[in-house]
Every structure is written in structure tokens, then in C-alpha cells.
Amino acid sequence: MDRVSTIEIQGLRKVYPNGVVALDGVDLTVAAGEILGVIGRSGSGKSTLIRCVNRLEEPTAGTIRVGGEDVTHMRGAQLRATRRRIGMIFQQFNLLNSRTAAENVALPLEIAGVARAERRRRALELLELVGLRERAGSYPAQLSGGQKQRVGIARALASEPSVLLSDEATSALDSETTESVLDLLRRINAELGLTVLLITHEMDVVRRVCDSVALLDDGRVLERGPLGEVVARRGSRLAAGLLPTFGRVEVDGGVEVVLLGEDADERLAATGARVEARSTERIGGRLVTRALLVGGDTSVLEREEVHA
Amino acid sequence: MSEDLAPLIWQATRETLVMVGAAMAVTIPLGLLAGVLLLLTGPGQLLAQPVAHRLLGAVVNIGRSVPFIILLVAVIPVTRALVGTTIGTTAAIVPLAIATVPFFARIVEAALREVPGGLVEAALAAGARRREVVTKVLIPEALPALVAGVTITTIGVIGYSAMAGAVGGGGLGDVAIRYGYQRYETDVTLATVVVLVVLVQLLQLAGDRLARRLSHT
Numbered sequence: 175m176d177r178v179s180t181i182e183i184q185g186l187r188k189v190y191p192n193g194v195v196a197l198d199g200v201d202l203t204v205a206a207g208e209i210l211g212v213i214g215r216s217g218s219g220k221s222t223l224i225r226c227v228n229r230l231e232e233p234t235a236g237t238i239r240v241g242g243e244d245v246t247h248m249r250g251a252q253l254r255a256t257r258r259r260i261g262m263i264f265q266q267f268n269l270l271n272s273r274t275a276a277e278n279v280a281l282p283l284e285i286a287g288v289a290r291a292e293r294r295r296r297a298l299e300l301l302e303l304v305g306l307r308e309r310a311g312s313y314p315a316q317l318s319g320g321q322k323q324r325v326g327i328a329r330a331l332a333s334e335p336s337v338l339l340s341d342e343a344t345s346a347l348d349s350e351t352t353e354s355v356l357d358l359l360r361r362i363n364a365e366l367g368l369t370v371l372l373i374t375h376e377m378d379v380v381r382r383v384c385d386s387v388a389l390l391d392d393g394r395v396l397e398r399g400p401l402g403e404v405v406a407r408r409g410s411r412l413a414a415g416l417l418p419t420f421g422r423v424e425v426d427g428g429v430e431v432v433l434l435g436e437d438a439d440e441r442l443a444a445t446g447a448r449v450e451a452r453s454t455e456r457i458g459g460r461l462v463t464r465a466l467l468v469g470g471d472t473s474v475l476e477r478e479e480v481h482a
Numbered sequence: 483m484s485e486d487l488a489p490l491i492w493q494a495t496r497e498t499l500v501m502v503g504a505a506m507a508v509t510i511p512l513g514l515l516a517g518v519l520l521l522l523t524g525p526g527q528l529l530a531q532p533v534a535h536r537l538l539g540a541v542v543n544i545g546r547s548v549p550f551i552i553l554l555v556a557v558i559p560v561t562r563a564l565v566g567t568t569i570g571t572t573a574a575i576v577p578l579a580i581a582t583v584p585f586f587a588r589i590v591e592a593a594l595r596e597v598p599g600g601l602v603e604a605a606l607a608a609g610a611r612r613r614e615v616v617t618k619v620l621i622p623e624a625l626p627a628l629v630a631g632v633t634i635t636t637i638g639v640i641g642y643s644a645m646a647g648a649v650g651g652g653g654l655g656d657v658a659i660r661y662g663y664q665r666y667e668t669d670v671t672l673a674t675v676v677v678l679v680v681l682v683q684l685l686q687l688a689g690d691r692l693a694r695r696l697s698h699t
Contacts (some may be wrong), residue, residue, distance in 0.1 A: 228607050258609040268604035271699050272622040281618065282608035313698040333608065 178206040178367045179241030179336040186236035188222050196222040198393035209363050209370040211380040214390035220373040224339050228260045261330030265342035267322040269314040275325045276310040282332040300328035320351035340372035356383045377415035401458025406432050408481050417464050418453035425450050428466045430481045438463035445470040491673050497571050497652035501643045505578035512583045517590025528612045545584030550642050553577050574651030586635045593627035594620045626697040633689025637682050
């Protein structure tokens with residue numbers, strides 16, 4: 175398996191023994207080096223989905239490939255070796271209270287049979303990477319939530335995985351800490367070229383770090399695509415959550431338009447309409463302008479750009 | 483009588499400590515093993531084995547439901563097979579261990595069950611074997627609770643060991659019955675009680691200290 179790997183999920187089904195259908199035929203591909211966010215409400219099956227990738231959950235049907243290798247039916251030593259190539263971070267951090275930060279980070283290395291001195295060296299290096307070198311000797315109880323998650327990220331990176339799974343990694347954190355942890359994820363993705371599959375129920379997380387997004391509902395993928403593309407989709411639930419917002423505006427007969435690109439100003443002017451409200455934000459690497467127009471001639475815009 | 487009191491109590495205290503120490507030396511490893519298996523063979527656990535789980539559970543429950551004084555005599559054939567004698571301090575160790583292992587096993591099971599499942603999953607996700615989950619996650623994380631469990635169990639064994647006199651095991655309980663009760667030597671009874679109280683207090687103090695030192699939460 176290369177350092178950079180894709181995740182390919184095909185026809186994934188998961189039915190629990192009590193008959194609950196958690197995943198009902200999911201197809202999803204995470205391209206090498208990309209961050210894909212799966213968004214959904216609780217009970218949508220997103221947690222089951224991510225846990226199937228490293229087989230913490232047994233799929234009922236379908237296949238999962240990581241770096242081209244079929245992991246769906248792996249067992250024993252082969253499964254354990256594959257799991258070492260897949261890092262995972264958790265909502266509740268899941269650090270061992272009996273171990274210091276450095277010892278927590280060293281756990282995967284211990285499991286991989288790395289010698290003690292080398293473990294120590296690598297653990298400190300990883301703590302440095304996540305900005306916690308000076309807390310190496312602290313126990314989890316002495317760390318804040320954000321620091322714990324940083325240790326969790328360092329631990330997930332310890333065995334040099336090609337893929338990172340993030341299970342609601344920021345849901346237990348306040349918004350400021352969330353931001354810094356997401357920045358860290360983005361940085362790691364860029365520096366190490368890691369492929370990231372993350373699940374979240376917060377559109378803000380998707381907007382901030384993801385390259386692509388998939389909407390999971392009732393065990394099915396309803397919508398998916400690169401952020402910069404999805405955001406301009408008419409009538410899209412994802413777009414509705416991703417688009418920049420403007421404050422409460424009450425206008426009769428207003429027309430909402432969404433324009434991509436740097437030339438939004440000129441193109442809005444070309445309609446001759448009165449711009450009642452507008453908001454511009456960079457989403458998925460593209461400048462997205464959402465505006466509410468009154469009057470003018472919106473036919474000079476593309477049909478897809480006129481939303482309502 | 484009272485000039486002989488000190489050596490008598492001293493001898494009895496040593497017998498009690500030998501019985502309790504030896505019984506715990508057997509109980510800790512066996513009870514740990516049984517407790518780990520009780521937990522891991524349970525439904526939804528790493529070694530889920532319904533038949534083995536129920537069997538082990540039944541054995542443990544039977545061990546815990548027989549009153550110690552009955553167990554003491556009931557296992558005499560086992561004692562003879564294991565240590566070659568059915569009387570004396572050594573002979574008392576066998577029934578003490580048999581009575582204590584199931585008790586400690588349940589304490590171990592309960593302590594390990596308190597370890598959050600997420601920690602086990604984090605280790606599995608990192609590629610851990612089941613054995614590593616036990617040695618690197620379950621036992622270290624439950625260590626303060628396990629130490630507290632050893633304290634509780636040891637104090638329980640001290641109580642049981644008072645009945646060891648029934649098989650000539652000696653010890654403080656035996657002295658209290660033979661001298662204090664049967665010969666109306668109240669000072670002997672009092673002395674044994676004082677020694678037992680001090681013993682239990684010291685043990686509890688040491689156990690609490692150790693548990694606190696091991697806890698990083």
C-alpha cells in the first residue's frame with residue numbers, strides 16, 4: 175500500500191442483528207490525498223460507515239478497498255497490518271488514562287513492535303508536529319479537550335498511515351478549539367498527503383476542511399461532489415447548508431442567485447438589478463457569491479446560477 | 483497464662499499471614515485470568531463464547547454460594563491431592579484459595595467492565611491483538627480498581643482464615659476459639675481482635691494509598 179491511498183466503497187450494506195438497516199447500499203470513493211466529509215444527522219449511518227472501513231464494524235454486504243486492497247474479508251494478521259495503515263481519531267479522543275501523552279502516541283508503535291528508544295523518539299516527533307512537545311509527560315486528565323484530540327491525532331499518525339478516519343473528531347470541542355484542530359487536520363493532509371475520510375454533523379466542519387462532501391441520510395448517499403461544485407447546485411440540500419448566509423432579508427419578488435468566480439461584481443452589475451443583499455465566501459477553493467436581486471434582468475446569467 | 487500471651491499471638495499472627503498471603507498468591511493470577519475470561523467471553527466481547535461464558539459463570543457462582551465452613555471440609559480430597567495433607571496451615575490454603583478465586587474473579591470482571599469500550603476500539607484500530615488489548619488497555623486502565631479489589635479480597639480472606647482452625651490450620655481465629663472461647667481466656671480473644679483490627683486497618687490504608695498513586699484521572 176502506498177503512503178497515499180484511495181478509499182473505495184461499493185454497495186456497502188450493514189444490517190444489525192436487531193434488523194436495523196444502518197447502511198443501505200453506499201457507494202463512495204475518497205480520492206488519494208483528498209479530504210472527504212460525510213455529513214448526516216445522528217442515525218444516518220455515518221458512524222457505521224466510517225467504522226466499516228477499518229472493520230471495527232462488520233459489513234453485511236459490499237466491498238471496501240483501501241489503497242486498492244480489498245479489506246472487506248481480511249482476518250487476523252493481515253487485518254491488523256491493514257489497520258496499522260489506517261489511522262483513526264475519535265469524538266471522545268479515547269486516550270488511555272494510565273499513560274502519558276507520549277506513551278499514548280507510542281501505543282501503535284508498541285503494537286507494531288518498534289523498539290523502545292525509537293518509539294520514544296517518534297512519539298516526541300509527532301507531539302512536536304501537533305504542537306504539544308512540552309506536554310509529553312502529561313496524563314490525559316491534565317490536558318484540555320483540544321490538547322487531547324491533538325494527542326489523538328499524533329497517535330493516529332504514529333504508524334505512518336496512508337489513510338486517516340475522523341469520527342466526529344471535533345464534536346466534543348468548543349468552536350475555537352474546533353477551528354485549531356481542523357487547521358491541524360488540513361495541515362497534516364497537505365504536508366503528508368494523507369487521504370482523509372471524516373464524518374460530521376456540522377456543515378461548518380465540511381466548509382472549513384473538506385475537498386468533497388457526501389450527504390448521508392437513512393443509510394444512503396443522497397448527494398455528493400466536490401465542494402466548489404456542490405455549492406452552486408440548484409435545490410441542493412448540501413448547497414443550502416454550505417452557501418454563505420446573509421442576515422434576515424424580507425423582500426417581495428426577490429431573486430436569489432449564486433455566482434462562482436472572481437467576476438461576480440461585474441456580472442451582478444450587468445443584470446441591472448438592485449442588490450438587496452450579498453455575501454461572498456471562499457468555499458472549496460472557489461469564490462462563491464450569493465446575492466438577492468430585485469428587478470433587473472437575470473436572463474443574462476446562466477440558468478443554473480438563478481436559484482429561486 | 484498472660485506471660486505466654488505474646489508468643490502465642492505472635493505464632494498465630496504468622497500462621498494467619500502465611501495462609502492469607504499464600505491464598506492471595508494463588509488467587510491474584512487465577513482470579514485475574516478467570517475475571518478476564520468472564521468478561522471477554524461475554525456477549526458482544528472480543529472472545530464471545532456463549533457456552534464457555536455460561537459454564538465459567540456457573541462454576542464461579544457455585545464457588546461463591548458454598549459457605550466457607552462447608553467448603554473447608556468438602557474439598558478435603560482436593561486438598562490431599564494438591565498438598566499431600568489435610569490438616570495444618572498448608573492444608574487450609576487450598577480451601578481458602580478455592581473460596582477466594584471466584585470472588586476475586588467477579589471483582590476483576592466488574593473492574594475491567596468499567597474500562598470504556600472506546601479505548602478497546604482505539605487499540606484495535608491501531609492493529610492490536612486481543613492479548614494486547616488485555617495487557618495494554620484493560621488491565622492498566624483498571625489497575626486502580628484492581629488494587630482496590632485486591633484489598634477487599636485480602637480482608638475477606640483474613641475473615642475466612644479464622645475458620646481454618648476446623649482443619650487444624652491455626653491462625654488468629656483458631657487461637658481465639660480454643661483459648662478465648664473454650665477456656666474462657668478473654669484476654670486472648672481481645673488480643674486476637676486487636677491484632678486483626680490493626681492488620682485490616684494497615685491493609686486498607688496501604689491499598690488505598692497504592693490505588694490513589696496508580697490513578698491518573
